[in-house]
Amino acid sequence: MxxxxxxxxxxxxxxxxxxxxxxxxxxxxxxxxxxxxxxxxFSEKFNWQLDMTDEGIFTMSEKMEKTxxxxxxxxxxxxxxxxxxxxxxxxxxxxxxxxxxLGGYVNxxxxxxxxxxxxxxxxxxxxxxxxxxxxxxxxHSYSGTSLDQNVxxxxxxxxxxxxxxxxxxxxxxxxxxxxxxxxxxxxxxxxTSAILGLVMDENPTVYFTWQHGETSFINWNSDSVGVDYSNxxxxxxxxxxAKELISIFAQNGYKVKPIDLAVEDIPADARTIVINxxxxxxxxxxxxxxxxxxxxxxxxxxxxEYNIELPTLYEFAEANFGVTVEPATxxxxxxxxxxxxSTPSTLRAYVPDNTAAxxxxxxxxxxxxxxxxxxxxxxxKINSFYIGDEGYGEKDFxxxxxxxxxxxxxxxxxxxxxxxxxxxxxxxEKISGDIxxxxxxxxxxxFLMCPNDGFTSNESLQNGANANKDMMxxxxxxxxxxxxxxxxxxxxxxxxxxxxxxxxxxxxxTITILISTLVPVAAIISGTVIIRRRKLR
Numbered sequence: 001m002x003x004x005x006x007x008x009x010x011x012x013x014x015x016x017x018x019x020x021x022x023x024x025x026x027x028x029x030x031x032x033x034x035x036x037x038x039x040x041x042f043s044e045k046f047n048w049q050l051d052m053t054d055e056g057i058f059t060m061s062e063k064m065e066k067t068x069x070x071x072x073x074x075x076x077x078x079x080x081x082x083x084x085x086x087x088x089x090x091x092x093x094x095x096x097x098x099x100x101x102l103g104g105y106v107n108x109x110x111x112x113x114x115x116x117x118x119x120x121x122x123x124x125x126x127x128x129x130x131x132x133x134x135x136x137x138x139x140h141s142y143s144g145t146s147l148d149q150n151v152x153x154x155x156x157x158x159x160x161x162x163x164x165x166x167x168x169x170x171x172x173x174x175x176x177x178x179x180x181x182x183x184x185x186x187x188x189x190x191x192t193s194a195i196l197g198l199v200m201d202e203n204p205t206v207y208f209t210w211q212h213g214e215t216s217f218i219n220w221n222s223d224s225v226g227v228d229y230s231n232x233x234x235x236x237x238x239x240x241x242a243k244e245l246i247s248i249f250a251q252n253g254y255k256v257k258p259i260d261l262a263v264e265d266i267p268a269d270a271r272t273i274v275i276n277x278x279x280x281x282x283x284x285x286x287x288x289x290x291x292x293x294x295x296x297x298x299x300x301x302x303x304x305e306y307n308i309e310l311p312t313l314y315e316f317a318e319a320n321f322g323v324t325v326e327p328a329t330x331x332x333x334x335x336x337x338x339x340x341x342s343t344p345s346t347l348r349a350y351v352p353d354n355t356a357a358x359x360x361x362x363x364x365x366x367x368x369x370x371x372x373x374x375x376x377x378x379x380x381k382i383n384s385f386y387i388g389d390e391g392y393g394e395k396d397f398x399x400x401x402x403x404x405x406x407x408x409x410x411x412x413x414x415x416x417x418x419x420x421x422x423x424x425x426x427x428x429e430k431i432s433g434d435i436x437x438x439x440x441x442x443x444x445x446x447f448l449m450c451p452n453d454g455f456t457s458n459e460s461l462q463n464g465a466n467a468n469k470d471m472m473x474x475x476x477x478x479x480x481x482x483x484x485x486x487x488x489x490x491x492x493x494x495x496x497x498x499x500x501x502x503x504x505x506x507x508x509x510t511i512t513i514l515i516s517t518l519v520p521v522a523a524i525i526s527g528t529v530i531i532r533r534r535k536l537r
């Protein structure tokens with residue numbers, strides 16, 4: 001009876017069809033498993049990636065590829081990117097809630113650099129805890145970044161295999177921060193600026209004026225060397241209050257030195273002159289040197305304090321750059337934007353809607369949402385001759401003055417209410433060559449006026465909750481660039497898209513109950529209908 005039952009059961013159509021279905025499903029599953037294993041092996045070996053992120057976070061942008069390509073066209077230097085963890089510990093670390101898991105994005109960019117520029121870039125993974133001797137012998141901690149498992153080192157490699165100049169970056173340095181949260185990936189800009197700084201054979205120099213009580217250098221002698229990224233941490237010549245500002249220039253490949261304009265001429269290698277919070281005025285002879293430098297396509301950053309008397313310097317700015325600043329008895333206040341637990345003179349600064357500001361800050365992910373925090377601000381008035389988009393013609397120069405940071409519309413200053421200019425840039429275009437034949441070339445000069453002591457303070461530049469540092473980086477990339485140096489200004493942040501569901505706990509409970517109930521009920525109804533239809537055949 002049992003044998004007959006088994007035979008009739010095995011001969012039934014249902015069992016035969018079911019067996020075929022099971023075998024077919026098993027075959028498909030086996031093929032999928034095998035294909036998945038093969039693809040996994042090849043993707044690991046050949047670094048296959050499918051970038052499905054909105055911003056192309058895992059794909060090297062054309063802008064970065066072009067800039068790095070231009071850098072290596074000018075130099076055949078070798079660069080090594082060194083992670084202080086094993087590859088398996090870095091490649092899949094993509095969580096944004098813990099620093100050790102931030103390396104995945106950084107590694108993805110590093111792998112693209114290696115794959116696209118294999119003749120110049122090498123990628124290495126060494127566990128610092130297992131190979132401590134290697135790191136001790138070749139690298140050291142500087143610029144406030146400790147050597148640990150959460151850093152990446154970008155180093156120039158010498159022909160004999162030793163290491164030359166290098167940069168040490170914490171993973172967090174590769175991200176943009178807003179409201180104490182990581183909102184964008186900035187790895188392309190960080191890697192490119194590091195490579196540019198390492199590869200340039202002769203680093204251009206940024207000169208900070210001194211001997212006027214500036215916040216810049218406190219000491220300098222014949223034995224002193226220019227400040228660069230490798231020695232800024234322990235450099236006793238610089239004023240500690242200027243460390244963050246100087247580090248921004250050093251990070252981008254510039255050497256930084258002081259200059260005493262009373263006794264020195266501005267050297268030919270000067271990329272930028274920085275006047276940072278002088279307490280004493282300049283002489284006319286000094287301002288004449290600054291003007292000659294500006295006319296020779298120079299860039300000047302002028303940061304002053306809101307209440308310091310500097311008549312010669314301010315007259316120089318008004319006569320040549322179309323901006324007026326007068327010492328104030330009290331700083332600008334903006335009751336509508338003052339931060340909680342802050343003094344009334346602490347306010348938010350906004351990027352105005354004009355072409356210049358958008359161009360200078362276009363490396364920021366969202367220009368209009370970027371806000372600087374400024375304490376103790378003065379106001380910059382723009383001369384009427386310079387107001388307008390057509391600029392002001394002056395011999396072979398055409399000058400344009402635009403505000404690039406302003407207050408809100410409720411700000412108050414000396415009894416006046418409304419939007420106030422906090423930072424302006426006077427850009428001058430000089431045309432050389434024969435315009436009539438069409439063979440001409442434009443060169444640009446910039447004068448930035450910032451009469452407040454809060455925009456570039458250590459406190460403001462270190463605070464990740466505001467955009468001060470990002471803005472200053474953008475200004476350095478834009479205003480200090482020259483034709484002989486690849487520009488970094490077009491390399492953008494890549495914003496993370498927030499896919500989190502913004503629902504209440506009650507809504508979440510309701511959704512859970514519906515899913516838990518509807519899916520089983522749908523399955524029961526479907527099964528009942530199928531069984532019923534089969535019985536009626």
